Amino acid sequence: MLPDWIGPQDLAALWLTLKLAAVTTVVLLILGTPLALWLARTRSRFKLAVESVVALPLVLPPTVLGFYMLMLLGSQGPIQALGGPGLAFTFTGLVIGSVFYSLPFVVQPLQNAFASIGAGTMEAAACLRAGPWDRFFTVVLPLSQRGFLTAITLGFAHTVGEFGVVLMIGGNIPGETQVISIAIYDHVEAVDYASAHVLSGLLLGLSFLMLFSLYAINGRLKMVLP
Amino acid sequence: MLPDWIGPQDLAALWLTLKLAAVTTVVLLILGTPLALWLARTRSRFKLAVESVVALPLVLPPTVLGFYMLMLLGSQGPIQALGGPGLAFTFTGLVIGSVFYSLPFVVQPLQNAFASIGAGTMEAAACLRAGPWDRFFTVVLPLSQRGFLTAITLGFAHTVGEFGVVLMIGGNIPGETQVISIAIYDHVEAVDYASAHVLSGLLLGLSFLMLFSLYAINGRLKMVLP
Amino acid sequence: AELRVAVAANFNATLERLAEAYGPTHEVAFSISSGSSGKHFAQIRQGAPFDLFFSADDRRSADLVASGHAVADSRFVYAEGLLALWSPDPERIPEDAVAFLNKTDAPRIAIANPRVAPYGAAAEAVMASYGITPDPGRLVTGQSIGQAFNFVTTGNTEVGFVALSQLITHERQYGPGSRWIPAAESYPPIVQEAVLLRAARDRQGARAFLDWVRESEAARAIIQSDGYRLPSPAANRDHRDR
Amino acid sequence: MTIQLKFDLVRPDFRLTVDVEVPAHGVTALFGRSGCGKTTLLRCVAGLEPAVQGRLTVNGACWQDEARFLPAHRRPVGYVFQEGQLFPHLSVLGNLMYGYRRIAQDRRIVQPHDVAELLGLEALLERRITEISGGQRQRVAMGRALLTSPRILLMDEPLAALDEISKAEILPYFERLHEDLSVPVLYVSHAIEEVSRLADHMLFMEDGVIRAEGPLRELITRADLPLVHGEQASAVLIGNALSHLDDEHLSCIHLPGGMLYVPRIREPTGGVLRVRVLARDVSVARQPPLPSSILNCVECTIKEIIDDPHPGHCLLKLQLGDQYLLSRITQRSRRQLELALGDRVWASVKGVALT
Amino acid sequence: MTIQLKFDLVRPDFRLTVDVEVPAHGVTALFGRSGCGKTTLLRCVAGLEPAVQGRLTVNGACWQDEARFLPAHRRPVGYVFQEGQLFPHLSVLGNLMYGYRRIAQDRRIVQPHDVAELLGLEALLERRITEISGGQRQRVAMGRALLTSPRILLMDEPLAALDEISKAEILPYFERLHEDLSVPVLYVSHAIEEVSRLADHMLFMEDGVIRAEGPLRELITRADLPLVHGEQASAVLIGNALSHLDDEHLSCIHLPGGMLYVPRIREPTGGVLRVRVLARDVSVARQPPLPSSILNCVECTIKEIIDDPHPGHCLLKLQLGDQYLLSRITQRSRRQLELALGDRVWASVKGVALT
């Protein structure tokens, strides 16, 4: 029922993209949350340096960043030198690259959200017998809802769209590392504009639906912080 | 005094990049601030849609986004058809493309920052005779300091690094629309790794200094919240 | 006067050398924009301010002529790309490369994307005519021939089908690796065409440079030394009439 | 001149309906139980409830009617919020000066130096708002509002977190402020002693409506209002400072119907002044008392005998000239003394209790 | 059993140095001027000031010493913060239940339903915290702390924003709470009447140190402390409920040296109880008074004559058995009655004033 321009390969790419974006977002949250918590609370003198380093990958063009990651992951790179696996051209490699590149989009909104939770609120929770984890889940999380929403939106959307890094360390293997963005890009490069339009439209439509639902759910949860 | 690997063309690209990133960031703040304010305050039913649309450009690969913008701004595009100026392949065109692509990185942190300012604080300012603009500059701005820092960092860094859109609308014309990220990319493509390394190192070093100073200044201003 | 040239990424370095040789004596300055030909094609159709276009193939140039964005009689083949299987490791590629690639434990192979890059299409053709059939998971595709080359130099794939011009540049700097050069007949020629764009149709300097590249010994020597094959002028004439 | 308040505001589970005029001078106390709408009423006056319908005129100037809604920052009010609402990004000084800077120079009547001194904030000016104590924060909130030299003060329990001594220092300043500058004050407080010391007028609220309204000294002796039932039930008398006994630090106040000694006051001879007499401080007897430390004794008529929530007590409303005193006594005394309506009795008041 | 508090905390411009033991039952009032360190002391007890040096033992259990620092969430305290600190993302009910849920079922002594009813919060349970009034918020904060069934209560001005009636409803609950459950309470309040009603013990703070410490009724009559100088200066007497006059709703309290009638109390005959007598409610005379509404009259000895900040007044410290009464009189009366140390006088106290 799909128009001719979209082949099964494109659908595989779409599926892979969603999987990659989802996994990346989850990993980003898992890594970004403690990092953001640390940055929001610490008075360490390394804070400034860490903050800067987190934002740094952004200034390199994704393909160049991908190139350096290739050097890192390649046979002459430190990872394989230390007996690690060859991660280039694997899904895991894609996740690593995307995580690295999208980290600031997750860390910064979370850090802001965490920093704006009043010390008094946390103290109140502690005095009501909530331990650190408990406080995190019952106070920090709900009060950082908007920060998480932003982190998820930016992290997910950016992983869907960004392909410089993925292109570089993915090797464009159909079904394994070929994502939808590369597929669309190919169509444009190959002057197959019709397919590019259709795929772009499909991606935009899907993404709009996802974003819309995400914001709608958030609106329902009715954040209270005025 | 510069090593051979860096030509005057690279320096021109570096300068152009900084100019582009600075102008883009300023434009982003000018456009993003009122938009974020509106999103943070409104109860309009268009809010959800607008929020989603702002984040949407992210999901398209930059080159593809650039391709569509090229079709929009180019000689066959609707703008020129309606008698508008030719913006493709000009600095203005680059700014437009970058602004469009980086908008969510500015709007979302600002929106979060604005949303977390208590209504009571604003009311207190109003009762102390501060009109809307006055309130914005003396209450909203200082209390959103971290949000602005994030917006500026993400907006600026992303404009420095991202080149898909710029490549497409700009055409990679040295001294005019060739930015440093494209220059590095070209070096990598041309197997001129030495130049790529030097330029990347230079860019990273510069950016680290800028980010570090930015965060240090922010630390000095000693945000009080919470 | 300044000549604005859009050039396929793989020919960028060579064009710079050509410009260096030509510019000072003819008092022409060059502004060279490197990139993928697909991108340049879209940009030229949207009014990009280029005078000359050195495409990576002959399709875009033909299309631009057809759509009136380029001057028909200016089209010519400035180089034919040559393909090589290459590894930076001098020991890696044995005499019998075909058998090596067909072994069950053969390494991953980098190629350029056949859908967009002519070198990729050529690599596919070579494999087909030699009966090389790696399973799809071992074929790693770079978006451009430059990326395919990066996969090899960084050691993420041990071998790759790359442009001869690339490995010549690389070996000049880093020393020889091992290579296998398939017969030119085993793949359709990688014809790279240049064309004069409409905006510059009346610029003598632009036409003069194109003529220089096509005719002069100096230019042909540079192109050849960078690992391209040169078509006979006759072939070029035939080609233009096609 | 008056302040005309006519508001209708609907919230889920709560509705404020107010239509009342209060004098545009002196202190008007807003009194009522928690949740009755006091804060909401102040917010309406300040212009912070845009949804409110109604009409608000202050000294003839219309701030709100059907056609107009003066925004909050155009209203010359000084609002001391119930919950501080200090600016977290500014120092104590920054908070104090925020409003002051926004007032035209020739309208600045209240000066920063005086306020900081009065409120004991001099040593804290550079502190951040998170680094001072609760009472200190409350004082900053008060100072900040005063420094806008407002033409009406809205104070929502401004002294709740302050100790007696600080209160005793700050209260006279307020009295002077509203007397000298004739700034009307809408004053929310649960402390009836504070209110009856400061206020001239009173609005008694219940569930979003004004149950009763009028001069303070009428309301606090009205049998149908709960004010007479508290421990702090009292009456306020108006008199003239007749003479001063300087060596004994006493003043003698002349009332129609009697004379009271009170601690020496500043008022010049002949000035009008108010004395608050707590019901529990007033005892009654059939005969004039023997010499004791009770200085004051006046003859009154029993006008009303009011039941008290405590079954062992009752309240007597005693007429003294054209004014009233309250006296809380035990039912036992009432029986023993055989008190009845219309009886003449001697009411004793300890002078030290008067303020 | 005692609570041993030994703290040393240094801040720029402020230092808390405390080394004191207070009884681990009953209410200990923390009294002192704004900024003297009351909140800081409570925070140290709750474990919210990790920088504090010292030692804290509650009923034998060590919460902090050189080696140990029990984190806040492990300390069974119920802390009512001076500034609410309610959770903005939870409803009223959510706030109330937050701590309750974290207490093991068999340790839940206080029940949500009772607390909500007592604090008048039943109708508000679903509301968001931004949609209730200031006093309502304060009640939620109190309920939330109570519902952790704590083993020590820290209360920082819990009743400041409440009206008299709410206070009158809530205070007896506290009294029962600390009596029935024998939960010790550290209670910060500026309202001396609240404190002297509730507290058994008192810490008087000044500039970060404990100026004086001891049973409440000693401290509030000590001439060297400012407590005797306020309008609310009072004495607390301990006696036995001797008998009840049920038809008159009075109780008769037996003191060594005299007898007082007070409003009917619940205590059974013979129970020990406390009576607070305000200095301003006590008048003195040379002879026993004539019949009046003043029920109580006891004979005492003048032990001390204390100057008052008001030059026209003085305070008499009167011995009654082994206890003390305070009486504030004018200097004029003192001269007229020729009062001197050691004199026997008749002190009259209105029964209604006793609580």
Ligand SMILES: Nc1ncnc2c1ncn2[C@@H]1O[C@H](COP(=O)(O)OP(=O)(O)OP(=O)(O)O)[C@@H](O)[C@H]1O
């Ligand atoms: N976070 C802080 N950093 C530095 N100093 C502080 C901080 N919090 C309070 N202070 C100072 O410490 C002193 C004691 O404060 P604390 O809050 O304990 O006073 P308090 O007795 O509770 O006063 P109040 O009755 O006004 O609430 C005050 O002088 C105050 O200015």
Ligand SMILES: Nc1ncnc2c1ncn2[C@@H]1O[C@H](COP(=O)(O)OP(=O)(O)OP(=O)(O)O)[C@@H](O)[C@H]1O
């Ligand atoms: N933002 C709000 N949304 C909905 N209802 C509210 C809101 N704020 C207050 N209320 C309700 O409106 C009523 C009046 O509130 P208000 O704050 O005026 O009371 P108050 O008289 O100031 O009480 P308190 O003495 O406790 O401060 C209360 O019942 C309260 O629950």
Ligand code: MOO
């Ligand atoms: O540089 Mo991009 O973000 O892959 O084109």
Ligand SMILES: [Mg+2]
């Ligand atoms: Mg209120």
Ligand SMILES: [Mg+2]
């Ligand atoms: Mg305090």
